[in-house]
Amino acid sequence: MFRFDADRPVEFCDGTRRRDFLHAGALSMLGLTSTQFSALQAQGAVDQSKSPVNCIFLMLVGAPSQLDTWDMKPNAPAEIRGPFKPIKTNVPGIEISEFLPRMAKHADKYSIVRGMYHTAAAVHDTGHQMMQTGRLFQGGVEHPHFGCVLDKTQKLGRDVPTHVLLPRPIGNTGGNMPHGQNAGFLGKTHDPFVLNADPSDPNFRVPDMLPPDYLPSLRVDRRKNWREAIDRSVNRFENSQDARLLDSTFHQAYTLMTSQKAREAFELHRESEATRTRYGLNRFGQSCLLARRMVEAGVRFVTINMFETVFDETTWDIHGSRPFSPISCYQDLVGPMFDHAYASLLEDLHDRGLLKNTMVVACGEFGRTPKINPAGGRDHWPQCWSILMGGGPLKGGTLVGASDEIGAYPKDRPTTPAEVAATIYRGLGISLETELPGAQGRPIPIVDRGVEPIRELFA
């Protein structure tokens, strides 16, 4: 199924006939037998009746200040409202910050959830966990990222990975905890494909995606077949998780290499200069452009980390002092970077008819203190913040919930990360009744019983 030379008979030296090893392996590499897969289907975890919905998830690492972006308080005292002014959007009654003029033209394509809050410790890492898995990690259990759950429940057997993470995983944000960007207890076979390269680099390419010139496809294929034959004769690895993971990584690597579609999806140079510039010639902008290409090629879930760390990098984390960022960077750098990339992504998805089946979620891991601190910045504040959700089945142009006069607490319709998780799962067509196999086979529901999606976002 992934052979370069499909018209040539495959020679097998052990005298056995070739069974479709890769295909037979594909499901088992997922850790799923076909009966388990059918069971998931029967449970409704796999809803194939409609055209599948994708999701592009923008993790705004560092945590944007609600008061300076999407929930401004122009009438609050100066030490609360901060240095920026609101502007009108194309939806009456919705105003956002002045440094986001392009996204202001598309407010009909996203809704703002203004009553987000969480109750865990106010460190970045906990927020990353909750916003990407719906849960705080406790008792040694690492929960899977939304995209990894999608890979487990709805893998479509396409040439491209189900879930791609751009450009790199979140690094150190101070808490020394996992960030919720991998498959956790589902096992690493469901981890996202991580780009690990900077798409704004002039020489950008996926490292080692193609064989070198001196290796004709005939030999690449021969090597692959021989390797499989050799591996099969040793069975001590059947129980080793790392060894099974190794098998699955080779399988994924060969799939990526042999698919023209997959290859081309990563070729950003196929985009015009004008398009590339429109997204912003920086890591985040080009990652968003790449995300659009990924979705076009069949990737179901794309996670983009806007930044890798909050230390010594200009980010949303505006404590106002070194090694963090000053509030002014929202206007000078971070805001425009987001505005261009996000607006361009919405425009392109819309123009290409992809927005109707692609959710776009943009969120930070918490909000920021309503009162400006002595360094002129704002500190961590998980009690209230705003996130952006739209596309796919999610309504645009709506305000969900509201904060109090100073953006300190939800005043109306408080919303938890678990509800965001339920919303994303519902949007992706994954039944909220789905149970995932945890450690020693203990079933773990994808969201806790009773957690509901954000109703206001569904038509």
Added chain:
Amino acid sequence: MKFLFALIFALQLSAANLSIYPPQVTLHHIEARHQLIAQGDDNGTQSDLTRLARWTSSNPAVASVDAAGKLTPLANGEVTIEATHNGLSARIPVRVDGMDKPFSWSFRNHVVPVLSKRGCNQGACHGALAGKNGFKLTLRGYDPDLDHEVLTKQSQSRRILVEDPERSLLLEKASFRIPHGGGQLLKKDSLEYRVVRDWIAAGALPSPANASPATEPEVVDIEVFPPSIRLAPNAEQQLLVRAKYSDGRWEDVTSWAKYTSNDEGIAQVDDATARVKLIGHGEASVSVWYASKVAYARLAVPYATPVDPQKFTSFPRRNYIDDLVLAKLRALNLEPSPLASDSMFLRRAYLDTIGALPTAEEAENFLADPSPDKRAKLVDHLLARDEFNDYWANHWSDLLLVSSRKLGPLGMRSFYQWIRDSVAANKPWDQFARDIFTASGSTRTHGALNYFVLHKDPIDITENVTQTFLGQRLTCARCHNHPLEKWTQKQYYQMANLFARVGVKNGEEPGENYIFAKPAGDVLHPRLLRPLPPAPLDGQALRLDDPSDRRHHFAQWLTSRDNASFSRNLVNRVWGNFFGRGLTNPVDDVRATNPASNEELFSALVKDFSTDFDVRRLIRTILLSGTYQLSSDPTPLNAADTKFLSHYIPKRLPAEVLLDSFSQVTGSPTAFDAYPAGTRAIQLPDVQVKSEFLNIFGRPKRIVCDAGERSSEPSVAQALHIINGETLNQKLLAPQSVAALYLKLGLSDTRTLEHIYLSAFSRFPTAEEKQRAQAMLTAARQSGSGPSALPSALIESRRQALEDLLWALLSSKEFLFNQ
């Protein structure tokens, strides 16, 4: 059916012995309550009979006991409490005193624990650094005096109304009579509500009327029962937690302690009732936190399938490691795998000990050696090899973060050289550590001193040294008492003050520094705003005006035989190198609440190691053990085990070792910028040396001391690099590669195959493998040549076939994994 169920139930809880815990109890006041536990024991498997036993008191007028085993005092006196179950019985003496004395609830010993248990002072609520809604408590009540002041003096004292306790904001909010962001935390009819209300009614004093905050007894220790037991599958177990106070008395604090399971797939604990439900097989621990003290209970459930006793008796017992591993395997009913073959052991011991593969010749010789003690001889041979020094110098360079990033080339070189010289001289580990903390002078001549160039301020040194040499993460205690461990913020700043007088100044050469002891200087406690007497964590304090170099005091404490963490840290790191995971995991986390997979084994190793701190002897003990020499082939009965050492768990080769192994088997060395030809990856002193391969395969960056910096997890990027990348492909293609050599020597296919298998897998190919590989080569040759092919084309096609076969072997799991 009903009868059958009852029978099974009764069988499950049959016991040969019954005992009550604790063995004696004294109830000191009218509010004292005490949980008792009736524990059954049947040949080492225990069961909690507390709720099934019949409880009686010899004098219910003095103390009564309810059906759940809970004691209530009624009058001063002495009674005997008896539990009976299925014809078994047990008795304990109980004393009641203090009933005639007035009692009032204590702020620090009762009210604060209530607030902690209900979560009021946790990080997400009022324990947050910024508090919540203007009300801030210290995290998990680490400073009761401050909490008392905040409750009674701030907010115009509306929080506490002594004249009308029920209308205190504290109670109105916590019981949700007034809306409260945290919800209802105290029910009006609960004991906890009564504790707070009665404390307020009695005057809301910082300590009871008959004591002062300075003399009031405080918690000095906690213990949990049972500390370690084996239970039947699906069993439940009640835990009992007792606190010991500074006046020597014990009290039951079960209901106010906090509980977490470290493995919810095996044991789940209900935080409200302290009942544990076992849902899997294996061993889990429940950690207990009360008043900044921690303890844990270990609960094991044996695997269900019966094991042939012969499997245990045939276990290769070579030294004490094996006795203790075997005991654990028996307890958990886990079958050990048989002894590894010679070739498996040979390859494994080379890779784990010197980070290199045996050559084909070494493998052939070892396999041919008929002497019965050849494994022991091999171990001694490896310990004496120079590659041993390269491998372990690299290991400790990871630990000490050797890199030119901050040190520059000169510092990096001298730091590395000191480490490598220490390994080569087999410097005892205590002396190794003392070299860092007792020397002064030039970083060029005293390489160890580069430690203080990497870690310049006392905070950084404090946090790094505890991680590097004690395997503990102390960072939490920088801002408040450690929420999970026993370390307090005071201890943190006393420790930091040990490093307040480390001076660093520029040396004569660029990159050279001088480290010296400054005559003055202190680190201030951030809340008390004064320096505290310098003291190593739980060691003796120095006087603030003591003129000696404070680092010497630290070094003495650090390397003392009594400092168990120092040895545990090292033993665990060395153990992790050989077994892929530490006795506590992760390998750099030996804190008190992270229990070992085999504590008896861990303690024995630590005791042995701390007699001489001889790292090489420790390695030798491990290598010679039967445990290390078990096969990595799992049996159907032990395949699920990943931590009790029933078989060796395969692990991917570390980045440097894998690269060197590729070089060795292909005969094509790797070139590194600015390093002499022939330098192996494991010999690189600096992680700043450019290597795409090493980065992709998880070389650590050596920025923070964290074992997680090195990754051995397979990734798609690694697969792509092996398939398409320039590393392995170029090695196979190189003119001097082993493929060229085979052709040049004109080796037969058979001998070529044997040589490849010996150099890659340290074994001969099986007949089947030979036949298969021969068929591959033949077919490849035929496909690359027609009847009219030129000889050069024939040679080329033969070479390509060899390259491809080598590639297939070198990318196979048997090669990429140490097994």
